[in-house]
Amino acid sequence: MEEEATRKLQKPKNEVIDTDSLAMSALPEDANAAPGFMRMTFNQIGSEASVASGTAVPLGLIIRPLAPFGMAEEKVGLVNGQTTSGVMRCSKCRAYVNPFMRFTDNGHKVVCNFCGNVDPVPTEYFCGLDADGRRYDVAERPELRCGSVEFIAPAEFTNRHPQGPIYLFVLDVSFYAVSSNLLPMWVEAIREVLAGLPQDPRIQIGFVTYDKTVHFWHTKSGSAMLRMTVAHQLDGVAVPTPSGIMTNLVEQRETVNTILQTIAETHATDPVGEACVGAAMEAASSVLQATGGKLMLFQASIPTVGPGKGKPRDEVRLYGTDKEKTLYQPQDPFWRRLGMACVQRLVACDIFCYAQKPLELPSVSIVSKLTGGQIYFNNQAKPEDKQTLIMNLRRNMSRNQGWEAVMRVRCSENLSISDYYGNFSMQNDTDMDIVSLDCDKAMAVQFKYEGKLPKYVSFQVALLYTNMNGERRIRVHTQCLTTTSQLSNVFRGADVDAIVNFSLRQSLQACLTSTVQSARDALIKRCVNTLHVYRKSCATSSSLAQLILPESLKLLPLYTLGLLKTNLLRKASEVRSDERAFLMAAFNSMPIKMVMKYVFPTLLPLHNMEPECGLIGEGNEICLPTQISASSEQLDGTGLYLLDTGMSLYIWVGRHCPPDMLLDVFGCMFDDISSQLPVLNTELNQKINAVTTQVQNMGGYWRPCEVMKQRHPGESKVYAHLIEDKSAPGYNMSYVEFLCHVHSQIQAKMR
Numbered sequence: 001m002e003e004e005a006t007r008k009l010q011k012p013k014n015e016v017i018d019t020d021s022l023a024m025s026a027l028p029e030d031a032n033a034a035p036g037f038m039r040m041t042f043n044q045i046g047s048e049a050s051v052a053s054g055t056a057v058p059l060g061l062i063i064r065p066l067a068p069f070g071m072a073e074e075k076v077g078l079v080n081g082q083t084t085s086g087v088m089r090c091s092k093c094r095a096y097v098n099p100f101m102r103f104t105d106n107g108h109k110v111v112c113n114f115c116g117n118v119d120p121v122p123t124e125y126f127c128g129l130d131a132d133g134r135r136y137d138v139a140e141r142p143e144l145r146c147g148s149v150e151f152i153a154p155a156e157f158t159n160r161h162p163q164g165p166i167y168l169f170v171l172d173v174s175f176y177a178v179s180s181n182l183l184p185m186w187v188e189a190i191r192e193v194l195a196g197l198p199q200d201p202r203i204q205i206g207f208v209t210y211d212k213t214v215h216f217w218h219t220k221s222g223s224a225m226l227r228m229t230v231a232h233q234l235d236g237v238a239v240p241t242p243s244g245i246m247t248n249l250v251e252q253r254e255t256v257n258t259i260l261q262t263i264a265e266t267h268a269t270d271p272v273g274e275a276c277v278g279a280a281m282e283a284a285s286s287v288l289q290a291t292g293g294k295l296m297l298f299q300a301s302i303p304t305v306g307p308g309k310g311k312p313r314d315e316v317r318l319y320g321t322d323k324e325k326t327l328y329q330p331q332d333p334f335w336r337r338l339g340m341a342c343v344q345r346l347v348a349c350d351i352f353c354y355a356q357k358p359l360e361l362p363s364v365s366i367v368s369k370l371t372g373g374q375i376y377f378n379n380q381a382k383p384e385d386k387q388t389l390i391m392n393l394r395r396n397m398s399r400n401q402g403w404e405a406v407m408r409v410r411c412s413e414n415l416s417i418s419d420y421y422g423n424f425s426m427q428n429d430t431d432m433d434i435v436s437l438d439c440d441k442a443m444a445v446q447f448k449y450e451g452k453l454p455k456y457v458s459f460q461v462a463l464l465y466t467n468m469n470g471e472r473r474i475r476v477h478t479q480c481l482t483t484t485s486q487l488s489n490v491f492r493g494a495d496v497d498a499i500v501n502f503s504l505r506q507s508l509q510a511c512l513t514s515t516v517q518s519a520r521d522a523l524i525k526r527c528v529n530t531l532h533v534y535r536k537s538c539a540t541s542s543s544l545a546q547l548i549l550p551e552s553l554k555l556l557p558l559y560t561l562g563l564l565k566t567n568l569l570r571k572a573s574e575v576r577s578d579e580r581a582f583l584m585a586a587f588n589s590m591p592i593k594m595v596m597k598y599v600f601p602t603l604l605p606l607h608n609m610e611p612e613c614g615l616i617g618e619g620n621e622i623c624l625p626t627q628i629s630a631s632s633e634q635l636d637g638t639g640l641y642l643l644d645t646g647m648s649l650y651i652w653v654g655r656h657c658p659p660d661m662l663l664d665v666f667g668c669m670f671d672d673i674s675s676q677l678p679v680l681n682t683e684l685n686q687k688i689n690a691v692t693t694q695v696q697n698m699g700g701y702w703r704p705c706e707v708m709k710q711r712h713p714g715e716s717k718v719y720a721h722l723i724e725d726k727s728a729p730g731y732n733m734s735y736v737e738f739l740c741h742v743h744s745q746i747q748a749k750m751r
């Protein structure tokens with residue numbers, strides 16, 4: 001599914017060996033961490049600030065430390081025990097041992113590839129060297145061969161006994177959640193997902209509900225007795241002991257089901273119109289304060305009473321003013337305080353929200369952002385969205401994740417980290433504290449130059465975390481790249497996907513500190529500047545009439561246009577602040593591959609697939625048809641297409657599809673096709689279902705698939721994502737027009 005983690009980086013070439021010689025030629029293929037784990041904006045790095053700044057793109061690193069299982073995971077070698085004093089590290093800069101550290105003096109000394117410091121090799125780690133300077137034990141030591149390894153953490157890295165999975169569900173039972181039938185849908189979905197969880201005896205489940213008061217649901221161990229207590233005082237809710245609230249799922253599955261059923265029944269009638277969201281979250285985080293765990297908030301109403309209460313924002317009046325940025329910030333300092341309290345208590349917060357009316361998500365979302373959580377945003381409250389909730393909740397609770405994580409990035413001397421991007425908190429200048437980190441999350445850092453770089457530079461990500469089995473681990477990813485003094489080489493090594501991911505994160509910052517409009521202007525300016533400096537310094541043709549793009553960045557204008565057409569960067573007034581708060585949180589932690597789906601929606605033709613498509617192929621995955629450009633010109637009235645926008649999935653059906661194909665796929669004629677893709681016993685239908693399921697399972701959000709008929713109501717939803725068209729909302733230019741616009745801006749700068 002996630003082939004990106006297996007794509008090989010170019011191994012640095014063994015060019016002129018200088019005093020920093022690393023004997024690159026002797027290193028195995030996977031000495032560098034796979035790009036699925038860490039990816040730089042450039043694979044060859046400018047040797048000086050003046051060279052690097054010549055690209056007008058920052059030197060940045062996108063990190064997805066827990067990239068999915070499968071091929072990538074196999075490349076993480078486990079290292080069990082090292083030296084008596086712990087894992088071997090440089091005594092000066094504390095970098096972890098890696099394939100680029102060099103052993104000298106017959107194996108008695110080790111030279112750090114980050115700071116050049118020379119340390120004696122501890123006696124128990126000593127090994128002799130062969131004629132090429134390699135240790136004889138390389139084959140037995142993954143940390144000397146693999147760019148990605150995991151160490152069993154020494155005891156000093158464990159502050160307390162690692163906890164198992166703990167989930168406290170916090171459910172809105174106020175008027176809107178009940179009257180729109182959301183509550184029974186949530187309850188059924190939670191029950192179904194809990195029933196399918198593995199029989200892990202460590203899983204603890206608990207429930208808190210809220211309307212104008214907070215309700216705690218107690219059980220008595222070993223009995224079916226159930227009790228609800230109500231906290232009427234909202235400031236500083238008196239919290240009962242967690243032992244009565246948290247229930248062992250495996251031992252008391254029936255009790256958990258009874259609680260869920262009772263919650264739905266108790267609140268089915270006479271719902272209360274007020275919602276104390278802040279008090280409920282505060283109380284829930286107090287319940288978990290001794291153990292940590294996950295707070296799963298289900299929200300359908302704006303916080304109206306208690307701490308953090310807010311009112312709908314006057315969005316229209318603020319757009320375009322210097323107060324626009326306040327629209328995306330919490331209304332009350334309570335929310336940031338609550339977020340930091342959750343960080344202290346090791347409580348992560350995921351939010352499932354249903355926003356038919358304003359929810360004040362810019363406030364509530366900060367708790368999720370500070371703790372590394374995830375937000376699931378539903379624009380409308382549709383009870384039939386149960387399947388989407390089940391799929392998302394299941395993935396949320398079963399994907400690979402870590403707890404109590406601390407991450408640090410190290411780089412060679414003369415580089416330093418100038419900025420951090422992602423959903424986490426920092427209590428010092430170097431460590432990212434991430435209460436809960438999963439395989440779908442990525443962070444980024446930006447580097448700045450402090451001086452001239454040597455021939456090779458190294459980057460290392462060290463993540464200390466508790467894994468799914470409750471084991472404390474240190475996962476270390478290392479990459480070593482070559483530097484160059486030639487600007488043209490830097491351009492050649494540009495990674496456009498990483499640059500787009502980084503650029504999106506810069507745009508998020510701009511929205512939070514300025515206006516959406518200025519974020520859009522800055523984005524276009526960055527694209528023009530980069531292509532202009534290339535034109536000026538590297539292009540051989542002198543004709544100004546031609547738009548010249550470096551090979552590695554030829555898609556930069558297309559992706560820039562795609563970014564401009566995402567809901568995040570559409571005109572401020574076209575997107576509600578709740579949705580934008582969600583997108584800001586989501587994009588801030590999204591890995592490269594998922595971002596690309598939003599920036600460049602995937603259009604797959606289904607009517608003329610190659611024979612192997614829809615069948616299991618290499619890597620045990622379903623073969624997908626080849627992607628075509630996201631343009632309405634591609635939609636043929638005699639064809640069928642799948643469009644994946646990252647947030648939604650559509651099958652577009654042309655009016656003139658051959659009747660026998662329609663019968664094969666839908667079992668009926670054009671006029672009778674419904675919005676759901678049926679499951680039929682025909683080859684084409686099964687292949688299309690297989691392709692659709694494969695696409696649905698890719699990425700951090702599961703999306704239902706909606707069938708759209710050509711020239712039928714709602715079809716515009718498809719066109720809105722064909723970013724190469726002029727008609728796609730958000731930025732009134734087609735791809736061709738945008739290229740012309742970029743070209744004319746470059747010409748203006750050249751004159």
Ligand SMILES: [Zn+2]
Nearest residue numbers: 090093112115
């Ligand atoms: Zn060092």
